[in-house]
Amino acid sequence: MSADKIVVSGFRHYFQSESGPVQATGVIDVTIREGEVVTLVGPSGCGKTTLLKAIAGFINPSEGQILCDGHQVRGPGRERGVVFQELAILPWRTVRRNIAHGLEIARVPKPERDRTVDRLIGLMGLVGFEDRYPHELSGGMRQRVAVARTWAADPAVILMDEPFAAVDAMTRLTLQEELGRLCATTHKTVFFITHSVEEAVFLGDRVLVMTKRPGTIKAVLDVPRHGKGGRDWDSFTGDPEMRAISEQVMHLVHAERV
Amino acid sequence: MMRRLIWRILPYAPALLILFVWWVYWTIKQPPPSVIPAITDVIKTGFELAGGRLGTDFLASMSRLLGGAAFGMITGVIAGFIAGLYRPIATFFNPLVVFFNAISGIVWLPLVIGWLGIGNALAIFLIWNTVFFIVFQNTVLGVQLVPEVLELGVRSLGGSRWETIRSVTLPGALPYILAGFRSGLGFGWRALIAAELVGATTGLGQLIFSGSEYHRADIIIFGALLIGGIAMLMDRWLLVPIERRTVQRWGLVAPDRRR
Numbered sequence: 001m002s003a004d005k006i007v008v009s010g011f012r013h014y015f016q017s018e019s020g021p022v023q024a025t026g027v028i029d030v031t032i033r034e035g036e037v038v039t040l041v042g043p044s045g046c047g048k049t050t051l052l053k054a055i056a057g058f059i060n061p062s063e064g065q066i067l068c069d070g071h072q073v074r075g076p077g078r079e080r081g082v083v084f085q086e087l088a089i090l091p092w093r094t095v096r097r098n099i100a101h102g103l104e105i106a107r108v109p110k111p112e113r114d115r116t117v118d119r120l121i122g123l124m125g126l127v128g129f130e131d132r133y134p135h136e137l138s139g140g141m142r143q144r145v146a147v148a149r150t151w152a153a154d155p156a157v158i159l160m161d162e163p164f165a166a167v168d169a170m171t172r173l174t175l176q177e178e179l180g181r182l183c184a185t186t187h188k189t190v191f192f193i194t195h196s197v198e199e200a201v202f203l204g205d206r207v208l209v210m211t212k213r214p215g216t217i218k219a220v221l222d223v224p225r226h227g228k229g230g231r232d233w234d235s236f237t238g239d240p241e242m243r244a245i246s247e248q249v250m251h252l253v254h255a256e257r258v
Numbered sequence: 259m260m261r262r263l264i265w266r267i268l269p270y271a272p273a274l275l276i277l278f279v280w281w282v283y284w285t286i287k288q289p290p291p292s293v294i295p296a297i298t299d300v301i302k303t304g305f306e307l308a309g310g311r312l313g314t315d316f317l318a319s320m321s322r323l324l325g326g327a328a329f330g331m332i333t334g335v336i337a338g339f340i341a342g343l344y345r346p347i348a349t350f351f352n353p354l355v356v357f358f359n360a361i362s363g364i365v366w367l368p369l370v371i372g373w374l375g376i377g378n379a380l381a382i383f384l385i386w387n388t389v390f391f392i393v394f395q396n397t398v399l400g401v402q403l404v405p406e407v408l409e410l411g412v413r414s415l416g417g418s419r420w421e422t423i424r425s426v427t428l429p430g431a432l433p434y435i436l437a438g439f440r441s442g443l444g445f446g447w448r449a450l451i452a453a454e455l456v457g458a459t460t461g462l463g464q465l466i467f468s469g470s471e472y473h474r475a476d477i478i479i480f481g482a483l484l485i486g487g488i489a490m491l492m493d494r495w496l497l498v499p500i501e502r503r504t505v506q507r508w509g510l511v512a513p514d515r516r517r
């Protein structure tokens with residue numbers, strides 16, 4: 001059994017607004033073990049982004065605490081990389097310089113930086129686009145750059161907030177398979193938020209289901225993995241076991257429709 | 259290639275059209291030269307002045323403009339960054355900024371003559387007074403409009419506060435900063451000429467003033483053409499190329515047609 005990487009206990013958050021505090025989440029307890037991919041699915045507005053931002057260190061929990069490697073999270077840090085739903089890569093940096101940014105910040109020497117960046121450019125299918133600016137790329141390409149940028153900085157934990165929500169359905173299938181392979185080969189601890197049941201089951205070692213707002217964790221389902229490497233959509237859709245899990249999650253989510 | 263060349267030349271066409279209309283009008287109506295001089299007289303005057311005081315006036319004005327504008331731009335960007343990054347500071351100083359921004363530099367002129375005397379310091383102060391507020395307000399807006407998610411992204415890559423300012427806020431605010439520079443320079447010219455009319459003994463403002471004293475419309479129009487021409491060239495050869503290489507290249511503003 002792997003060690004606990006992220007432990008969220010008794011977390012609850014309120015935002016302050018003009019008309020008083022707004023409850024964004026119910027009480028949430030989550031443990032993410034080292035090297036596993038945990039996906040979180042829940043209706044829109046239930047507090048998924050709030051939970052992720054708290055783990056990232058961007059917001060201070062109103063209640064409860066968040067531990068990373070046993071230490072309380074007090075702010076953002078390079079051991080917890082984030083891929084955002086909105087595009088967060090920098091428009092004024094080329095693909096190559098966006099991916100290299102985390103390594104530049106860590107003062108990694110140029111030769112080593114170039115090697116890492118080249119490897120990720122190859123892995124993410126960005127060859128030939130190294131010197132383009134983000135506005136010259138398609139939406140899917142930009143999200144690939146965002147994923148590559150986070151991976152290049154080599155954080156222990158990667159937090160992803162609906163990264164493929166704005167990508168067209170065809171490209172999304174490819175990106176999901178690529179991400180699955182990347183997770184399997186790099187053994188990262190990944191926390192992945194989505195509102196798509198299929199995506200949650202396809203990518204996750206475990207799937208967490210949230211209730212509607214203010215959200216709490218309603219169910220936890222294990223998704224067994226046969227063989228090494230990521231899943232692919234062809235065998236996934238043909239696998240009765242996967243279909244059964246997807247249906248189960250679907251039922252849980254449907255009960256939370258808003 | 260051809261398209262590119264055409265778009266290089268075409269923006270000058272309206273100016274040429276105005277000169278042409280002027281020439282036609284003058285040829286037909288033959289008005290007295292103190293009302294509207296002939297285009298040829300203006301050109302002749304230009305050559306005469308070029309052999310005389312023009313060089314001194316031109317250099318005096320340019321050095322005042324560049325000095326005052328650079329001073330205004332640098333202080334405006336720095337103050338704008340501080341106010342843009344720390345909202346309480348912006349709120350605190352806002353009434354003061356609105357107050358001073360409403361008062362044209364000319365109002366200060368009589369006072370400043372007493373403090374700084376006639377000459378370069380006076381002109382530079384009045385240009386600074388104009389450029390600073392325009393650049394300041396544009397910079398504050400630009401800094402505040404940079405999407406927060408870009409900063410969060412860099413923070414989660416391990417970037418410090420300084421790193422986010424350098425790699426996110428500065429380039430993110432650049433479209434507004436450059437817009438501030440462009441209009442700041444334009445208004446800086448106005449402040450310069452106003453300052454030189456009474457607060458200097460040299461400069462293009464004084465040249466025009468001397469023209470008005472002797473009812474020399476040709477000198478006044480030559481001065482106006484020169485000022486407008488320099489402003490146009492500085493915009494097209496200094497600021498437009500910077501925009502093309504930065505904010506347009508990054509897709510932050512739509513590219514212009516000359517590419």
Ligand SMILES: Nc1ncnc2c1ncn2[C@@H]1O[C@H](COP(=O)(O)OP(=O)(O)O)[C@@H](O)[C@H]1O
Binds near residue numbers: 044050
């Ligand atoms: N900055 C904020 N101020 C006030 N309310 C907020 C803020 N951010 C989110 N909320 C509210 O908190 C709830 C949870 O939001 P969020 O975590 O973004 O949901 P999700 O990501 O699951 O769609 C929502 O009802 C939302 O309106």
Ligand SMILES: [Mg+2]
Binds near residue numbers: 048161
């Ligand atoms: Mg969200």
